[in-house]
Structures are given as structure tokens and as C-alpha cells.
Amino acid sequence: MPDTTAPVPGTAALAAGTAAPVLEVTGLRKEFGELVAVDEVSFRVPASRSLAIVGESGSGKTTIARMIVGLERPTGGAISACGEDRSRPARSARDRRRRGRQVQIVFQDPYTSLDPRHTALDTIDEVLRLHHGWPADRRRARITELTGLVGLDERQSRALPRALSGGQRQRVAIARALAAEPQLLILDESVAALDVSIQAQVLNLLADIRDETGVSYVLISHDLAVVRQLADETIVLRNGQVVEHGPTGQVLDDPRHPYTQRLRASVPAPGWTPSRRLAAGAASAEPPPGTELPSAAAPAGADQEDSPRE
């Protein structure tokens, strides 16, 4: 039952969100050859709520994000966003554009996710033209609003990405995503590269935007403090499987699964003594390819952390 009328951004999310979730993922699975990257993952995100997906590199977080926005096709399971099945490709350009308006993503790497020939102004303007079709003066006013919202000054707004710092580029990417006025924004490590003082501004900004527009977030992060600040619910992913799922406070204060406990214990804090307990296991989990290691170096069930980065 695809909704063919374009929803009024923000308000529609608030009204519809009372019942149906903005995002519902059921039994999601993704295989790359023999590797099962995502294995039976299910969760739902109500309107104007935030869900965090935590886990280490290779755990499948980014693959889930890419499937939600349609950059990867699931091997199995269902994704429903804004009441529409998304596990299948869009049927037309119009369909794809509507999906793009509903769900936006801000990627981790601000160095590769912007067009090097477009200034922030061009970048945002393009989205406004494509998704809203507004006249130039209205677009200009909205661009000023959006750049102000994310804290880009006049010079930065007119600069090409190569003249901007990582933090500034990421703010351009966030402004671009918000320009579509999505109902769901996927933040894939979007604040990880920002300076602490800027990160706080962006986290406050994201909370404000959620309050004002009713947008929902899927926050993919390795930073548990950021997760605590922004996410209502958290799922912990390991080797593609959900090992823990609950309210963020409960997951972080009283982690049940040993893996969650280890993640939590790895966060530096005053009096923190990092443990080398895992070093041997980590080392042997990655034997040189084509090399027969002495069996002592590869204990059964060695942790598979430190798997190759995505």
C-alpha cells in the first residue's frame, strides 16, 4: 500500500507516527558470498524516536544502513519505511525520488560524500529543487536557514569542499540531508569526525530538529556516550547478529550480554585500566593467509574482533 501522495514533511511524520513505525525491519539478512553480514535482524523505530545501532567494524551496522536507503538489496527479510516495502528496488525514478525524500543518510566520511565541484549552497539548492521544486527566493531563504542551523558561515557556504575542514564538510552533509525534510535520517557515524565542541553543537541541533519536525533517527555509532545522548533505544550488533536490545540507559548501565559488557568496559574513564586480556585472541583470529599456524596460537572460539574494516 504505497502512499502516492507526497507527505507534508515533519507534520505528517508526527501525525502518522502515533500508530505505525517510521521504520520496521523484520528478519533482515544479507549475505556477501559465504559471509553472512547481517543475520536475522529485527527492530522498529517510531516517529520522532531514535534507535542506535552499536557494534564494531565488520558487525554489519553500515550494511543495515545501506539496505534501508536502498544501496544494498537484502538477501532476506523485510524493510518497511514510512509504510512502504523497501526490500525491493524502486519501480520508477519518481518512486526513487520519493523514497529519497523520506529517508536520508549522512555518511561517516565527509571527505568522499560531497561533490567536489559543488559549494554548500549548490549542494543544498540541488536537493531543494529536486525534492520540493520551490522558486529561487524560497530556496535561498531555506538555504540561509539550513546553513545557519548547522553553523556554516557565509564564507564556508560559498566554499568548495576541498577548502573546508572535516567538521565543516560534515555539517554541509547534514544540511543537505535535512533539506529533503526526511521522516527518517540515518546517521552513519556522522558526528564521529567532529571536534568535541562542534559535536556538542551538532548533537543539540539533532535533538532540536527531532523535537521540531518529528524526524526519527537511526544512529550508527561506536561512541557510547553519543548514543546515550541521542538514542532512546539501542541494539548491539556483533557478527551481523543482535546480541542485546533495550532502552539505551538499561543497555549501557546494566549490559546483559558479555560482548556489550566488554564494549562498555573498553570506554576510557578516570581510573580505567585497559586490559590486554583480548590481545592474544585478537592476534590469532587473523592468521596470515595461507599459513599453517601452530594450533596453540589459534584457540578454539577465539574472538573475531578486529575483523577487516568495512
Next chain:
Amino acid sequence: MSHGTGGENTAGPLLEVAGLTVRLAVRGVRRAVLRDVGLTVRPGEALGLVGESGSGKSMTARAIDRLLPRGAEVTGTIRFGGRDIGALGGAELRGYRSHVAMIFQDPRAHVNPVRRIGDFMTEALRTNLGVTGAEAQRRATDMLAQVGVGGGPARLRQYPHELSGGMLQRVMIAAALLTEPQLLLADEPTTALDVTTQAEVVAILAELRRDFGLAMVFITHDLELAAAICDRTAVMYAGQIVEVAASARLHDDPLHPYTAALAAARPDITATRPRLRAIPGRPLSAFEAPPAECAFAPRCAHARDECRAAVPDLVTLDGGLSRCARAAELRGRLGEEADADA
């Protein structure tokens, strides 16, 4: 040892940086990227160097390792074991660098992808210290085992792309330690790693520091990480050091408003805050900083007219240092800021 590093100076500081100012051509204009930086590291001590982008923390490490870009104009002195390293060249500079090792945030950007691990690990031993190939390989294998990279000599035949980021960073640490340096300059070495891998790498560094009596300058944007693993921490802003204090004290009892603001801006893993105390504006790079006033004043909740009248001096306060005109007056009040709404 090719030169007498510190034989007669073992009681004094291992590294002593004083009045270090570095100017670089930024868009055709020569501007300061470091301004009057001073710090000391004692043998075996770990000093944290914390700051946001553009603060000059990496530039400081590069200056110490004599890795500044061509054309950099340097004033001030850097002494290592009592010896001024500013004028070293050729073999002497290579000798110095075998005492001061450096590891970086992104190991992949600092290795030649088509050279085998064993080849680049043993290069300094073979070319600078005249160790034979077989002996260098044996030492490399031993050192890899110490940083938790098993697999024996077979490892040395691998290429960088065959390893994950965490494993490659361990290899880089092992390579850095092969020349038995006295000082390790670690520039965000764990930033690109997963948290559990970070914990391991940090634990490995702590263990090696103990075993080798190694001093360390640990550069990070993460105040909590620096506080957790360093004896003392220096905080940099806009190319200057604004605070130096015992790490244990830095978070709860900061001496400079910037340190306090930085701690308060971080989200708290133990509680959701109604609102983060963001610092207004953005961090200034050194070359943007006004020449004759406190660089942090425009973002500082405690700024007064006096802060805009001159660059404050670094003053001693309660065993630490603070570059704040109102440091004495604000003493003891800044720590509450961080906990105000926790």
C-alpha cells in the same frame, strides 16, 4: 649509540621544548601555526597532548620529530637529552629519530602498500644501525609477538592490505619500538580503531612503556582517554598550550575555562543530559588567532575586557599551568561547570 643522548642528563627532562613558534605560509602569507609552545617530558613519563583540530597538537609532534613541511620558520628550542636538535642534519638527524619514534592515526597512510611488513619494519635497523638482515628479522618477529601479533616470521612476508586497521597499528607500534627509542610520539594512534581494539592498543603501549622505560607524548582529541593513560596532560588551543595539569585532576578540577568547557561539552556515557553544553563558535586555528588577546575569549563564558587586552601568560597555579588572565580568580569554580547538569 651514535651520539650521547642524555648520558649526563638522566636526572633532567628527556624532552624540553621552550618558546617554540612555527610559521608556515598559509595561502601565501606567513602565519604562526604554533605560538610559544613549551613542554617537558621526563624519562618514562606519559604526557597527553589534547586539543581540537587546528590547535597545533600534531604540528608540535612534527616539530619535535623534525618533520615540519619545507619552508617552515622555527624559533625556540627543542632539547632532547639536553641536546638542541634544531640544527641536526643527515646522520645525526637519523640517529636522533631512532631515539624518538612516531606512530600515526592512520597507519595505512604511512606505509608503502607494495612493501612487505618485514621490509619496512627492519629498514631502520638495517640502514641506520647496521644490524644484519637475519638478526633484524628475528628482532621484528619478537617485537610483533610483544604487541600481540602472532604468526611468527610468516607475518613479515605479509603486505599491509592483508591486515585490519588494528593489526596494522600494532605492527606500526612494533616497528617504531625496534630501534629501542626513549620517546614515542603517538599521534591519535587509536582514533581509527574500535573501542575494544583501542583498549588493547592502549594496554600494549602501557606495558611496553613499563618494559622499556619509554616516555610518551600521546596526542588525542579525547580528554578522557588522555586522562586515563597519561601522567600529565597539556591542553592546546589555537597553537598555544593553555593548561598543563596532572591528568587525574584535569576533568574535575580544570585550571583553564577551555578545558572545563571541553569536558562539559562531551556527552556523558552514564546519563543523558537535557542539553549538551556546547561551546559557541568553532575552534580557531592558530593562524586565525588574534595576535594580542586571548584566543579563546570569543567563546569563553568567563571572558572580560581584560581578556581582550593581551595574550595571557602561562601562570603556575596549584602545581599546574594555566594561560588565563582570570585563572586565580576562577580557581576551584571551573570544575563545577562540567558537573552542573550531569
